[in-house]
Amino acid sequence: ELLLEVKNLNVSVEEKHILHDVNLEIGKHETHVLMGPNGTGKSTLGYTLVGNPRYQVESGEIFFQGKNITGEPVNERAKSGMFLSFQNPLEVPGVTLSSFIRSALEQKTGKRVRFYDFKKELAEKMELLQMDPSYAERDLNVGFSGGEKKKAEILQMLMLKPELAILDETDSGLDVDAVRTVSKGIEEYQKSSKGSLLIITHSTKILEALHVDYTHIMVEGHIVKTADASLINEVNENGFAKYE
Ligand code: ADP
């Protein structure tokens, strides 16, 4: 069953045409990987899917859970279960990590979140991600290292349990241990929340322990190849040169 369907999507940013006739189908519980050289439009696709208004859809459509969401604002998409982890997470002074996640959860579900249950689950997920419990009461991302910011993003994903999580270079700038921990967090999301994933990356360390259903290669705003997980090894060995 399809969760996301992107049809002939053309997107421009500040008058520059970036994405060209992108087609993409993501089924429920599937994990997709999007690879490609730098500056090719991978993040543009992520931002467009979640409805960032800087990214102008010129033509084409995005369907999510069977509904055309092409013109829907960011917060509506988040409510219906889309999540994007940023390449460079924002610092939010005055809002703790814990209260940020709790209010996001309340917005998504439209229900009050019970404090005790929330704290308990948060503590469990933080332990899995090897985050010090004190981070829950620290201002979101303020003074966090690169690795801690990435873990905080994965923590949000595990707590919010989105139907579709888009991870944009969540592994960039992480040391080997942090990559392994983040990868464990993603595995937990695959197992426990049964959501779908679009993992944008140009390194492949994070994928080693993960189940991957499909791999897509994007070059200059076009998806030039789609195949199974074996494509990751092929890219590891030969790079993108043959697609350029
Ligand atoms: P990737 O994620 O594959 O490295 P991006 O989607 O970030 O590529 O960028 C694709 C192209 O779009 C680049 O040429 C980049 O300069 C341009 N671009 C992306 N976002 C913006 C923006 N907010 N403003 C101006 N140009 C942008």
Ligand code: MG
């Ligand atoms: Mg980039």
Ligand code: MG
């Ligand atoms: Mg990018």
